[in-house]
Amino acid sequence: MLRDQSGDHAMSINLKIKFLLTISCLLLIAFFFNKKYEIDYEWNGLLPDRLYVYPKIVDRRAELFASISEPKQIINSKCGNALIIGDSIAFGYTPFLREDISKIYNFYIIPDNGRSTSYSLKRLDYWLDGNSYDLIIANWGLWDILRLDLPYTNKILDQSQYIVTSQQDYKENLELIYKKLRDHSKNLIFINTTPTLPNEVRKLSDVIQYNKTMEEFVEENSLNIIDLHAYVKSNFGEEEYIDTVHFSETGNSKIADFLATKFNNCKN
Helix, strand or coil, X not given: CCCCHHHHXXXXXXXXXXXXXXXXXXXXXXXXXXXXXXXXXXXXXXXXXXXXXXXXXXXXXXXXXXXXXXXXXXXXXXXXXXXXXXXXXXXXXXXXHHHHHCCCCEEEECCCCCXXXXXXXXXXXXXXXXXXXXXXXXXXXXXXXXXXCCCCCCCECCCCCXXXXXXXXXXXXXXXXXXXXXXXXXXXXXXXXCCCCCCCCCCHHHHHHHHHHHHHHHHHCCCEEECHHHHHHHHCXXXXXCCCCCECHHHHHHHHHHHHCCCCCCCC
């Protein structure tokens, strides 16, 4: 019995077309998948160059940050305008701080999560937008000490983990940040990093070491620092945390009350 060669040929062509279409679809999926990850990484500011994604750390709360960046009501505060530059910890206590001392300062906060020192360095000019403030309050740390299982940073901690910012880079970044901020306010106050509960990606020992680095930087530049770490360590239990780093409304309110005692007079 003779085979239908034309039929076999047509079937072969169809298979090749299906194969090529499948490969093309997979390549397109891979392209957009990787592109999305690159955007997420850039959004987080963790990577200086194109690298693959670590989706668990993507922070998608930009709308929340933008919604509370300015006071709901601007009043003629005694001491003028203050800007807070920080991460999600700062966004937690800022609304309570505004309520506590709105007659002293109008508190603004950057419309973004400040994340790491490297991330903020890239965006400070945009956030400041040429404006000057009577007081700038700044904090970095929790994102700088973040440990991840990806080879994208410059300090290997062990065979599987990497840290976002080395201590040396952390101090150098603080210096560069200070040089930018001092042109926008004569009053700068830094806040150190709050304690973390036991977890896999942030270690309390790193918090302590990086706080020492910040203290060195502050002392060398004759700046002021608020020891929020010591306050939380002495006054908070696990019930004030909602996870290993963030605080409940009660915790944020307590932090605001503590900070309010530091800003109840104008800084000269």
